[in-house]
Amino acid sequence: MSYGKQLFLYNGHRNVQVNIRNYQVEDIPTLIHIQQESFPPPFPSELWWNEKQLMNHITLFPEGALCVEVEGELAGSMTALMVNFDSNHLQHTWEEITDNGYITNHDPQGNTLYVVDICIRPSYRKLELGKWLMQSMYEVVVHKGLERLLGGGRMPGYSSLANEMNAEEYLHAVVKGEEKDPVITFLLRCGRTPIGVIPNYLEDEESLNYAALMEWKNPFR
Incomplete structure (x- = not known):
């Protein structure tokens, strides 16, 4: 199944054409650059995409390899x-x-669509492209009849409050709206709900290696 969606989004001055599609081999160099631009230090540079990883995404599970273009320019991927x-x-x-x-453990008989990564170039974030990419992945979940979309969300705001609360308390405060987190607040606005906190999920100084496991359940299951 190939994916293709066209939108017109307002950028503050005019409507711009946005396309969401499966990314291809020719997109790889730009996708690597977008990762570097989207996740600057202190995010570990070894976690940026490399060519072999992206090739695996395209060949092992192309349905789960989506990108977004704004007027023909690649602006992000999921x-x-x-x-x-x-x-x-x-x-x-x-x-x-x-x-x-590298997703070599991709299971075509699996019950869950698991998010590996989502990134949007900073200059395009006002268009809420990440939210539209997330919606597109929800559509993949429904199309394939899966139970859920799932993924670990970084908590980059946690490190500044770690002396005041533990990771579970921080997540609860974000869910209640008492605190805002750049990633978790975004995921909540996309319709994801937390089901737990995972320690040592990913080497991430800002999150102190914690992540919130965030779910979207297929409403048709």
């Missing part, structure tokens, strides 16, 4: 794989469940 997830066993790391981003 990647997922299918896994067989047991909701009674939440503990895992990003490296384990995504095979360090």
Whole structure:
């Protein structure tokens, strides 16, 4: 199945044409540059995409490899794989469940679409392209009849409040709207709900290596 969607979004001055589609081999150099632009230090540079990872996304599960263009210019991407997830066993790391981003453990018989990554170039974030990419992945979940979309969300605002509360308390405060987090607040606005906090999920100084496991359930299941 190939994916294609066209939108017209207002950029503050005029409507611009936006296309969401599966990314291709020729997109790889730009996608790597977008990662570098979207996740500057202190985010670990070794976690930026490399060519082999992106080739695996395209060949192993092209349905989970989406990108967004604004008037023909690549502005971001979102990647997922299918896994067989047991909701009674939440503990895992990003490296384990995504095979360090290479997705060689993609399971075509899995019950869950697991988000590997989402990134939007900073200059395009006012268009809420991340929200539209997320919606597109929800459509993949529905099309394939899966139970849910799932993924670990970084909590980059946590490090500044770690002396005042633990990670679970911080997530609860964000959910209640008492605190705002650049990632978790965005995921909540996309319709994702938290089902737990995972320690040592990903090497991430700003999140102190914690992540919130965020779910979207297929309403047709």
